[in-house]
Amino acid sequence: MIKKYSILSYIFILVILALVSLCIGRYALKISEIFSILFGNRANWQEVNLLVNIRLPRVLLVIVSGAALALSGMVFQSIFQNPLISPDVLGVSSGCSLGAAIGIVFLSASPFMIQGLSFIFGICSVIFSLILSKKMRSNRVLALIISGIVTGALTSSFIMIIKYFADPYKELPAIDFWLMGGFYNSDWKSVINVLILVFISTIILFLLRWKLKVLTMGDDQAKLLGVNVKCIRTIAIFSATLLVSSVVSVAGLISWIGILAPHIVKSFARDDISKIIPLTMAVGAIILLIADTVARSITTTEIPISILTSLFGAPFLVYLLNKKGAVIR
Template sequence: MFSLSLGRVDISCMTVLKILFSSVFPLEPDWSVTTYAVVIDVRLPRILAGILVGAALSISGASFQGVFQNPLVSPHILGVASGAGFGAALAILLFDNILMIHLVSFFFGLLSVGMTYSLSRVYKITPILMLVLSGIVVGSLFSALTSFLKYIADPMNKMPAIVFWLLGSLNHVSSKDLLITAPVFIVCISALLMVRWRINLLAMGEEDAKSLGVNTETLKAVIIVSATIATASAVCISGIIGWIGIMIPHIGRLIVGPDHKYLLPVSMLIGAAYLVAVDTIARTALVTEIPIGILTAIFGAPVFAFLLRKSQKAD
């Protein structure tokens, strides 16, 4: 149970709630301590984490697709998730501290997207194709490095933690994790929402955007850094959860069209609801919990194939 420690005074959340209820409403909480602990200490952090992670991955995917003018781009294809995953696995192996996991995963996530973008600029031809291929190369590199970490990790302690974490799960999310990562999520998502209409200008092309007075390099840096930090934050508390960043923006386009002014908030809301629903299925479908990354791949692959086929028929 959470408690607020003020000097020598230790006030439980149950006491605070009772005071608030009695002062505002003539009601007394009648739930048991066990019920309160399950709802507040276990279920609530998990639901909030699902909302934040789903929203962050969806809005990051939509932002990356707009910046790079490629509907097939996602945090995973660009290598961001693989880089952040390697950083988090490295931090689990060396530190096993949530703050260090967050910092190291962010660093390698930013490094991976920088490597992808730099590699794609080697050739001036077919930049979209080069971007996707570069992301595959960088993602494969960090995936191999992650496999090496699993190979050298302690097989009785560290390796199971890394493997289970890489499959994606919200099972171990605590209020402490949310306290550290929630402000990061909110800042990054807010930054992307504030510049969402400018992504439309980038989608027109850099020359057209510059002619309208937009500093394209600064804008791209803000969007890429914000989306990368949001993805790395998601990875560090939930592991690698695929398909959300590429599938949800396509669903959003079917609903509101390609205008990023509406696409980003709609994608964010759909992604949050989707991940909470998938997490509920993961908890209740079997006796043992199913890793979320497995379910998102099972659901995401056929849905994305259907969306691609439908868009091809529309063209």
């Protein structure tokens, strides 16, 4: 059972971390200065510009992105009944990155086309992974992981080919940006675009929450309870992939949030999916906000965010593989 204060406490932690993140940077701001600027009581245009046009949109974009990646991971784990699946393991993130790379090189980096191609290639990656896993005779858990690794390897090879032919002065650095991940170019337009897509996907998934819960019992049990398994799974895959592609299109490839957040929440919450969804999104936002704050403040040069998430995420996956070893064997 999930207590109400659990959700509120995580939201409170997220708000506190957001305020701390707004204060931290090369030009430090005090909490009192932030509130003065937000309520229009400060006339220093440099501080106003720093907060309103640089730090605030970045913090909001990080929060929305972390929530989106965490929710997508939870959905993929539910519909495939596999605790080790995430957008990264399934090849969705790398597929979205391939779409973004194609958009950068061949379509003049149009934001709309990058987002569209990220979504299309993310969907194609999921479909390819599923088809490949069904061809294998091994355990379903292991088959999905192996198919995701193969999909990721294929998309990575295509990205390397695109990088080889890309303009080394303009297009190649842009592609590297997507692959390393970061919120360097955050602005209000990016926040609005991502927020709209994440809002739509979240509403769809929240409306399907009980059917997604039933899917965790297995396809046969879900069918007995009157759930159209194929339809619900298709809608969920499209919605979860849209969440990932919306983030990849503005921040590049960000790894491990989709597997870290759901498992942290599952460690203390298992029953009510209507509470698990906001909890998972809040935890994902907290993890990514901490990583982004560290990435831009620990050194004079900003560290790509995927470096930090991978440092924590990879050992966590090893722990999960060890914990689920009996199932995989």
